[in-house]
Amino acid sequence: MKAVVLVAFGCPDSLENIGPFMSKIMGKIPPPPVVAAVRGRYERIGGKSPLTEITQKQAKALKVELGEGYLVDFAYQYWSPEIPEVVSKLVLKGVKVIYFLPMSSFNSSVSTGAYQKTIKSLENRFPTVKFFFSGGLAYEPLFIEAHRDLLQKALKTYSPEDSGIIFTAHSLPKNAIEKGDPYFDEFLTAAKKLGSSFPFPWAYAFQSKGKSQGEWLSPGVEEVIAEFTTKGIKNIVIDPIGFVADHVETLYDLDIELKEKFSDVNIKRLSALNTHPYFIKALKQLVLKLEG
Numbered sequence: 705m706k707a708v709v710l711v712a713f714g715c716p717d718s719l720e721n722i723g724p725f726m727s728k729i730m731g732k733i734p735p736p737p738v739v740a741a742v743r744g745r746y747e748r749i750g751g752k753s754p755l756t757e758i759t760q761k762q763a764k765a766l767k768v769e770l771g772e773g774y775l776v777d778f779a780y781q782y783w784s785p786e787i788p789e790v791v792s793k794l795v796l797k798g799v800k801v802i803y804f805l806p807m808s809s810f811n812s813s814v815s816t817g818a819y820q821k822t823i824k825s826l827e828n829r830f831p832t833v834k835f836f837f838s839g840g841l842a843y844e845p846l847f848i849e850a851h852r853d854l855l856q857k858a859l860k861t862y863s864p865e866d867s868g869i870i871f872t873a874h875s876l877p878k879n880a881i882e883k884g885d886p887y888f889d890e891f892l893t894a895a896k897k898l899g900s901s902f903p904f905p906w907a908y909a910f911q912s913k914g915k916s917q918g919e920w921l922s923p924g925v926e927e928v929i930a931e932f933t934t935k936g937i938k939n940i941v942i943d944p945i946g947f948v949a950d951h952v953e954t955l956y957d958l959d960i961e962l963k964e965k966f967s968d969v970n971i972k973r974l975s976a977l978n979t980h981p982y983f984i985k986a987l988k989q990l991v992l993k994l995e996g
């Protein structure tokens with residue numbers, strides 16, 4: 705039997721688990737005031753991330769798209785259900801081949817690099833099972849088409865004279881981008897492909913910079929909005945292309961924090977792809993490619 709596992713970053717399953725979740729990401733216990741600040745963001749979006757619910761829906765939709773013959777599940781790098789426990793469960797069910805799909809738009813050492821390391825470390829434990837890890841979504845035509853579809857609908861009532869597009873991705877510490885990390889290239893390539901196909905001014909920007917010291921990827925989204933407004937742009941469509949599901953980074957950082965900061969600008973934030981039909985078809989393409 706074959707299985708597909710959607711691998712995502714993860715999210716805390718309760719407000720109490722925000723601290724332990726952060727410890728896993730950061731590799732050390734965060735100071736209580738930092739945990740309290742992050743907790744405040746989760747409280748403002750209703751006390752819970754929708755990431756798990758969305759990822760489960762994505763897995764269900766992919767199962768329908770793939771048809772008979774596949775189990776489809778999901779696993780997290782930084783919270784449970786963790787990759788090793790999901791793999792053990794599938795192996796007990798008799799699965800002999802597992803296709804891992806990264807639920808990340810762009811590859812980086814913090815996300816897909818870490819997932820791949822975890823998966824690699826399981827190969828010795830399960831010598832009779834074949835593991836395949838997909839290279840990524842950024843160059844998948846249907847991933848791009850899903851965004852084009854959302855953009856087309858959002859831009860319909862706007863004019864290029866006073867409206868523009870900003871593509872966003874999660875910022876990363878510059879030193880986390882190891883030599884050869886493709887994150888920025890993949891982001892820029894996707895943004896260019898989409899941006900240049902519309903007659904609107906467009907830009908890319910990084911969002912959700914963390915608390916760690918040091919240099920982070922720039923420009924930040926605030927900077928780009930400020931620049932757009934000086935050019936007379938009044939309507940800004942934000943496409944958070946760096947995320948495949950809505951969670952605290954879109955629901956708080958963009959929908960609450962950013963909109964509060966720029967209350968005089970008309971910001972329209974596009975939904976993350978979630979279960980967009982083209983996106984689910986893109987995931988199916990990744991599976992078919994791994995099957996060769």
Ligand SMILES: CC1=C(CCC(=O)O)c2cc3nc(cc4[nH]c(cc5[nH]c(cc1n2)c(C)c5CCC(=O)O)c(CCC(=O)O)c4C)C(CCC(=O)O)=C3C
Pocket residue numbers: 713714715716726729730742753754755807808809810812814815874875876877880913914915916946947948950951952953
């Ligand atoms: C690249 C990337 C993705 C995209 C992955 C992909 O999908 O491709 C992502 C997703 C996510 N990040 C998430 C949550 C958090 N990330 C944090 C901190 C950090 N993330 C980083 C990177 C990323 N993170 C980095 C470099 C740090 C700083 C570490 C440090 O400083 O050493 C912190 C700590 C506080 C803070 O710094 O904000 C939290 C709470 C959630 C869950 C949201 C929810 O529950 O709804 C999700 C999906």
Ligand SMILES: [Fe+2]
Pocket residue numbers: none
């Ligand atoms: Fe994060």
